[in-house]
Amino acid sequence: MKIKKAKRDVVVVGGGPAGLAAAVSAKKEGAPQVLLIERGRVLGGILNQCIHDGFGLHRFKQALSGPEYAQRFIDDLESLSIDVMLNTMVLSLDGERRLLVSSKDGLMEIEAGAVVLAMGCRERTAGALMLPGSRPTGVYTAGVAQTLINLQNIMVGQEAVILGSGDIGLIMARRLTLEGAKVKGVYEILPYASGLPRNIKQCLEDYQIPLHLATTVVELHGSSRLTGVTVSRVDEARRPVPGTEEFIPCDTLLLSVGLIPENELSREAGVQIDPTTGGAVVDDTLMTTVPGIFSCGNVLQVHDVVDDVSEEAESAGAHAARYAMGRMSPADTYVQLRAGKGIRYLLPQKVSGQMDFVLSARVTEPMENKALVLRDQNGKGILRKKKIRLHPAVMVRVKVDRDRLKGANRIEMGVE
Amino acid sequence: MVEAALGSQFDCLVIGAGVVGNAIARELSRFRLRVGVVEKELDVGMGTSARNSGVLHSGIHYTPGTLRAELNVEGNSMMEELCRQLKVKIDYIGKLTVAGHEEEIPTLYRLKEQGEANGVPGLEILKPEGMEKLQPGVNGLMALYSPSTGIICPYTFTIALAENAHQNGVSFFLGQEVTGIQKTESGFLVSTRQEKRFSTKVLINSAGLYSDRIARLAGINDYKIYPCRGEYLVLDKRLGHHLSTLVYPAPHKGKAGLGIHLTKTVDGNILVGPSNEYIDSPENWATTGHIMEKLREEGEGLLPSLTTSDIIRSFAGVRPKQNPPEIGGFKDFVIEAREDVRGFINLVGIESPGLTCSPAIATMVRDMVADLLPMEKREDFQPERSGRAKYFHELPAEERADLIGQDKDWGEVICRCEHITKKELIEAIQNPLGVRSISGLKFRARVMMGRCQGGFCLPRIVEILEKEFGYRPEDFFSYKEGSNFFTGYVRQPG
Ligand SMILES: Cc1cc2nc3c(=O)[nH]c(=O)nc-3n(C[C@H](O)[C@H](O)[C@H](O)COP(=O)(O)OP(=O)(O)OC[C@H]3O[C@@H](n4cnc5c(N)ncnc54)[C@H](O)[C@@H]3O)c2cc1C
Numbered sequence: 001m002k003i004k005k006a007k008r009d010v011v012v013v014g015g016g017p018a019g020l021a022a023a024v025s026a027k028k029e030g031a032p033q034v035l036l037i038e039r040g041r042v043l044g045g046i047l048n049q050c051i052h053d054g055f056g057l058h059r060f061k062q063a064l065s066g067p068e069y070a071q072r073f074i075d076d077l078e079s080l081s082i083d084v085m086l087n088t089m090v091l092s093l094d095g096e097r098r099l100l101v102s103s104k105d106g107l108m109e110i111e112a113g114a115v116v117l118a119m120g121c122r123e124r125t126a127g128a129l130m131l132p133g134s135r136p137t138g139v140y141t142a143g144v145a146q147t148l149i150n151l152q153n154i155m156v157g158q159e160a161v162i163l164g165s166g167d168i169g170l171i172m173a174r175r176l177t178l179e180g181a182k183v184k185g186v187y188e189i190l191p192y193a194s195g196l197p198r199n200i201k202q203c204l205e206d207y208q209i210p211l212h213l214a215t216t217v218v219e220l221h222g223s224s225r226l227t228g229v230t231v232s233r234v235d236e237a238r239r240p241v242p243g244t245e246e247f248i249p250c251d252t253l254l255l256s257v258g259l260i261p262e263n264e265l266s267r268e269a270g271v272q273i274d275p276t277t278g279g280a281v282v283d284d285t286l287m288t289t290v291p292g293i294f295s296c297g298n299v300l301q302v303h304d305v306v307d308d309v310s311e312e313a314e315s316a317g318a319h320a321a322r323y324a325m326g327r328m329s330p331a332d333t334y335v336q337l338r339a340g341k342g343i344r345y346l347l348p349q350k351v352s353g354q355m356d357f358v359l360s361a362r363v364t365e366p367m368e369n370k371a372l373v374l375r376d377q378n379g380k381g382i383l384r385k386k387k388i389r390l391h392p393a394v395m396v397r398v399k400v401d402r403d404r405l406k407g408a409n410r411i412e413m414g415v416e
Numbered sequence: 417m418v419e420a421a422l423g424s425q426f427d428c429l430v431i432g433a434g435v436v437g438n439a440i441a442r443e444l445s446r447f448r449l450r451v452g453v454v455e456k457e458l459d460v461g462m463g464t465s466a467r468n469s470g471v472l473h474s475g476i477h478y479t480p481g482t483l484r485a486e487l488n489v490e491g492n493s494m495m496e497e498l499c500r501q502l503k504v505k506i507d508y509i510g511k512l513t514v515a516g517h518e519e520e521i522p523t524l525y526r527l528k529e530q531g532e533a534n535g536v537p538g539l540e541i542l543k544p545e546g547m548e549k550l551q552p553g554v555n556g557l558m559a560l561y562s563p564s565t566g567i568i569c570p571y572t573f574t575i576a577l578a579e580n581a582h583q584n585g586v587s588f589f590l591g592q593e594v595t596g597i598q599k600t601e602s603g604f605l606v607s608t609r610q611e612k613r614f615s616t617k618v619l620i621n622s623a624g625l626y627s628d629r630i631a632r633l634a635g636i637n638d639y640k641i642y643p644c645r646g647e648y649l650v651l652d653k654r655l656g657h658h659l660s661t662l663v664y665p666a667p668h669k670g671k672a673g674l675g676i677h678l679t680k681t682v683d684g685n686i687l688v689g690p691s692n693e694y695i696d697s698p699e700n701w702a703t704t705g706h707i708m709e710k711l712r713e714e715g716e717g718l719l720p721s722l723t724t725s726d727i728i729r730s731f732a733g734v735r736p737k738q739n740p741p742e743i744g745g746f747k748d749f750v751i752e753a754r755e756d757v758r759g760f761i762n763l764v765g766i767e768s769p770g771l772t773c774s775p776a777i778a779t780m781v782r783d784m785v786a787d788l789l790p791m792e793k794r795e796d797f798q799p800e801r802s803g804r805a806k807y808f809h810e811l812p813a814e815e816r817a818d819l820i821g822q823d824k825d826w827g828e829v830i831c832r833c834e835h836i837t838k839k840e841l842i843e844a845i846q847n848p849l850g851v852r853s854i855s856g857l858k859f860r861a862r863v864m865m866g867r868c869q870g871g872f873c874l875p876r877i878v879e880i881l882e883k884e885f886g887y888r889p890e891d892f893f894s895y896k897e898g899s900n901f902f903t904g905y906v907r908q909p910g
């Protein structure tokens with residue numbers, strides 16, 4: 001069989017919320033041929049397994065379930081006749097925007113005018129935590145457990161401990177409880193929860209599931225199936241405090257200890273990765289360091305709410321369309337953005353100054369009654385936003401007018 | 417489980433389906449003999465043979481005249497042809513043994529001399545320029561280069577030996593733990609915890625960490641195994657390109673292992689390890705906090721771009737040492753046809769480089785069997801294992817396109833980290849030995865072995881096994897009894 005060849009104006013990799021919004025937006029911007037490639041058998045990505053509600057509060061002023069939220073975009077996609085390849089895996093991508101994809105219909109080489117990367121993220125696994133023990137079964141990442149329970153009717157265990165207070169972990173604490181399992185507690189190594197406050201309330205407090213802060217799992221027991229875990233309190237440097245160990249019998253450990261943007265394809269194409277976000281370095285058009293390759297959604301930075309993902313992806317999709325149609329002139333100089341005091345990261349990492357843009361940021365620790373301040377290279381204040389509460393679990397999104405950047409060549413955001 | 421129509425009467429019965437037992441079984445399958453292999457685990461190669469560095473050693477480290485030295489050099493030289501026949505990837509990437517200090521330089525010359533005495537080909541002492549050409553960025557004053565050092569995937573090789581043996585008529589009895597050996601007039605009566613009985617003329621003990629116990633069952637009390645654990649960290653493929661050859665520190669006095677180092681695997685990962693620690697029980701494959709921390713530190717020292725998310729898994733192997741901890745070091749392999757228990761061939765203390773030696777051990781044991789039984793060559797021996805050495809994603813694009821044309825399941829990538837296809841999974845599910853464990857699929861198809869450790873592919877694998885092979889939630893287990901993945905359905909399917 002021959003390797004097929006094709007050309008498209010915009011190719012979107014990934015059919016989750018980011019990819020859906022990017023494809024719709026690229027088409028609306030006028031790109032004639034938009035192709036969306038998804039490795040799964042349905043569109044919607046991670047939203048499919050999120051059968052709880054709370055999606056779209058911002059965008060649609062309604063609490064939708066994950067699949068309902070996705071459906072709104074899938075409907076748009078269909079009405080705009082955007083090409084979709086399901087069950088199709090992008091095997092490689094190069095810096096010239098050539099993709100090799102595989103499906104049951106064979107291999108295909110696609111040349112793209114512009115590419116939008118929207119592959120999402122994967123969960124950090126037990127391996128990276130180096131948990132001592134004999135690697136028993138019964139240890140799952142929260143997202144895998146969610147897929148198995150919600151989509152495949154498979155119960156992963158009966159007595160669970162949850163390590164990490166990320167949102168999926170909190171949601172799974174509630175899910176397991178509703179399905180008749182006993183959740184013995186959620187353990188978080190940090191002195192504060194890393195999931196959204198509303199999830200702490202609705203998923204733990206409402207079900208009397210204890211949350212133990214500054215506590216972590218230090219050992220797994222059992223050599224076949226998990227029989228229990230040892231938990232221990234940790235000091236400020238996150239080191240276990242000897243003498244505080246406690247054995248918790250359980251047959252299941254769910255991990256909700258962080259998400260890692262899936263940038264293997266991006267790296268292959270030569271895209272520069274920001275070590276702090278784990279995602280691409282982008283400018284205000286969300287273009288990466290490789291011309292014509294854009295990035296959005298969780299592959300760019302891990303988001304808390306899908307509404308932000310859709311917004312970001314629409315911007316990436318529109319700019320990708322303009323690039324593909326030759327309507328985008330690359331900036332010759334950029335204003336560099338830097339994270340200052342109290343800020344863990346800023347995105348985009350550089351801006352052209354030619355357009356308004358949305359700045360995403362995360363703070364390093366919980367803070368109250370502070371202001372987020374943007375200053376130029378001379379320390380001159382450009383923008384100031386008062387914040388009653390700042391929390392690492394809550395991404396800050398700030399709209400910045402291009403007028404404010406006049407004369408700046410470097411901007412720093414800090415908490416004051 | 418695979419059981420031959422021949423029943424349970426054998427000419428040769430092998431205890432232990434590790435790399436050594438399987439190599440012996442395959443070698444014996446060239447002859448008109450009834451050969452069986454009894455293994456306590458539910459798959460072959462679940463002991464030490466799946467838990468090591470996968471290095472084909474050159475043979476510079478062993479005292480001339482010892483079995484280890486001879487079998488190593490011979491085994492190494494047999495590997496290329498054997499791996500071609502068995503469709504197993506092999507890469508002779510060579511090794512630099514590096515002197516970091518002036519006082520280690522004489523060691524290099526001593527190793528070179530020793531290696532040459534053992535018949536190791538191509539040894540060369542290199543200065544930094546020569547070292548740099550082989551491994552950019554390597555530090556050190558001087559190095560001994562051994563071009564015949566190679567890498568293979570130890571469990572793929574162990575499985576391939578078994579499958580080829582099985583193809584040639586060897587019966588495998590998995591999940592059968594030998595608990596009794598009775599000497600009879602014509603040979604032995606072997607019984608298992610699972611209440612199976614076998615009779616055999618020749619009995620071969622290749623039970624690895626339990627070889628001392630099996631010997632004792634046969635009335636031989638000469639041996640004791642001291643388990644010595646080696647822990648490893650497995651690193652993301654992202655870092656694989658950093659190693660183009662193997663780099664070991666020159667050995668230190670008084671150390672039993674070779675020192676912690678980086679080893680590249682044929683699949684492109686890097687292993688950090690192994691550590692060295694005597695333990696109480698032979699199958700304690702736990703990894704520990706303090707050792708993993710040490711491995712991580714050493715790994716960061718050797719590979720500065722290593723981050724914690726590059727660590728995808730840990731594992732441990734256990735060396736069957738014959739010397740107690742207070743003596744340490746190595747003692748030569750025991751490979752003997754017992755005079756006192758006629759028909760009993762005993763292999764004890766087959767620690768490193770047992771993987772490399774395995775084909776040569778097999779021919780040595782074959783010759784011992786030939787002294788005990790008439791051996792007639794089979795005309796129809798099939799040395800080639802069916803299948804492919806390479807994973808689908810390693811094939812050229814045109815060849816992949818052709819395969820998808822033949823079977824659409826080649827086109828569905830189910831494991832996104834390792835790009836494993838549905839066809840490869842199905843072939844693993846239908847493996848000739850009839851293994852049903854999930855770890856069996858890992859070791860055969862490499863699913864769940866990548867950086868997400870099954871995060872993405874496990875649900876799809878579960879779905880395929882349920883829908884296409886009739887599995888129920890309780891049928892999913894990792895590799896041994898009780899290692900169940902699931903506790904049932906969320907709701908009884910209506
Ligand atoms: C940390 C480490 C690193 C190593 N690195 C290398 C290397 O790089 N290169 C190299 O050449 N070698 C290496 N080795 C050595 C090599 O792995 C071993 O020599 C080899 O795997 C031994 O194979 P085996 O078949 O003798 O043992 P095993 O693989 O342990 O097989 C023995 C089998 O017997 C079975 N068994 C035991 N008792 C019973 C019973 N009662 N009834 C039925 N079955 C039973 C066990 O379940 C097991 O499957 C390493 C070893 C270790 C521990």
